[in-house]
Amino acid sequence: MSLTVRRIEYADQPDYTRLGGEAFGVPATGPSVPTSEEWAASGFREWGAFDGEGLAARLRVYGFTSWFHGARVPTAGVAGVAVEPERRGSGHIGRLFRAALDEAREQGDVLSALFPSAPGIYRRLGYEVVGSFDDVDVPLQNLNRVAAPAGVVTRRATTADFDAVVAVHRRWAAAQNGPVSRAEKPFWTPPEKFFADYTGVTLAIAGSGEAVGFASWSRGEGYTPSTTVMEIDDLIALTPDAARALWRTLGSFSTVVGTARVATSGLDPAWLVLPDLTTSVHAAHPYMLRVLDVAGALGGLASPLEGVRVPFAVRGAEDIAGAWTLTVADGVTHVARDAVAVEDAHHDRPVLDANGLALLYAGAQSAANLRFGGHLTGPEAHDAALTALFAGRQVHVRDYF
Known part of the structure; x- marks a missing residue:
């Protein structure tokens, strides 16, 4: 059966609310559908996957900024992910996330974060646990x-x-x-x-x-x-x-x-x-992070490592896969894309998967630990620089969504 993925409209709210109630528990008074005014004022970006029988899956995106490396970084916070029990395991979540994260990039978000109920589901989408609330x-x-x-x-x-x-x-x-x-x-x-x-x-x-x-x-x-x-x-x-x-x-x-x-x-x-x-x-409450834009997230960071030059590549996730070079000039990181095929990149540079990139960017794991976990491969010559570039700040989360 064909599946349509689109933004939720107000007419979809009864089904959207019902599905959320099934997934996260229904209060004794029953789930409350917002008024059209409340829904319009919320600022949420809500997405649904529809088939011939109606709404099969849903999620919500919060647009906010979060602090990383001394700067406020545009972030897409994902919450309220739910799939009807009879349709679970059908790949609906992957399609929902692709649409929602494409829109997030268009709106300038360079990171995405979520609190998972089952981390394994989101690891397959490039998210990784970087901390816990x-x-x-x-x-x-x-x-x-x-x-x-x-x-x-x-x-x-x-x-x-x-x-x-x-x-x-x-x-x-x-x-x-x-x-x-x-x-x-x-x-x-x-x-x-x-x-x-x-x-x-x-x-x-x-x-x-x-x-x-x-x-x-x-x-x-x-x-x-x-x-x-x-x-x-x-x-x-x-x-x-x-x-x-x-x-x-x-x-x-x-x-x-x-x-x-x-x-x-x-x-x-x-x-x-x-x-x-x-x-x-x-x-x-484990907290998971994903990089949506390599140059947008890793570039423009203040760094004392003047003159450092690190080639690296990202594999796996199609939306951020590629070869890159990070340099530090005038106290700031600069990231440029290289004309190198990802499959050839492991010969001359370290290669991260999307999960490893999230862990490294957050300062949650060193390059050595990423290798122990299978998230970093290729030559080790730049490992110390990679660790130093993103270390130095603890991961802390104080708001649940």
Whole structure:
């Protein structure tokens, strides 16, 4: 049966919503179809695969920027991927992704990211796990032993402090690889809504009056420590004393709250001030990345490796396969395509598959580890340079979509 892949229209919303409910669980009240006004204002890019029996598969794309190598990079975030159970295994996802990612490139996105329910499906499409967004439980009674901060105090933030909160997040995020910039919808929210979403937002203030950290938290119900959990969406600190001040403020709830469930990723420096790591992972959400545009993603990066020249090739994924040369001139990377067939490239240059390119770009794995995993082949002479070009920033993710 022929399959048509196209953008979702508002008339498709009942079927689109139904399929999402089947895949991700239907609330007791039933799935809610957005109004035409809500749908038009959402800014989502939704795609569907249709056959003679109607909607067979769907996905949604969020257009946003994420921080990599000190710059905000246009990113296509994919979510809500669903296929009717009777049509699974028919190749619908591959066709959907090809159409959606082609459009993403046309709109200027050079990366794509997603949170997978089954990573193996998306590895075949060139995505690879570069990090994880985790909910980690911290016993509040342990926070009473955090050393007292020097020169940093905490206070409750108000809407007047919104710019200070944004500035702290931006400074932290720009030093990592992966965080959503929160500069675009749906990750940017007006100040009033941001503060309304939490019981409180606590600022860490240095002696100079500058905000050097913040925590956004929801108190939760109950007052029995053995059963009560408070949720921390962000705990971001720009100094160790800011981290100490925020942890101690949260720890002051320990007589009525037993656990802080903190949204985090990787080894966050804010956790290095804790006296121990008696924690448990409540939920882990692997994060996958794919490069959509080799020159667009790898070019224009600030680099201290002046004069470095690295030829490389990408194999496998047709949309990014090719031979390239990366050079560093005037402190910036430049990427040019070479007239070399991919099948011949392994003679004179390292060859990455799409998964390996994502891992290397994110700084998640070294060239040596990519070889151990089968993602990098060919001569090893440029391995040290490849590793150095993209290393130096930790992978962190703080927003789920």
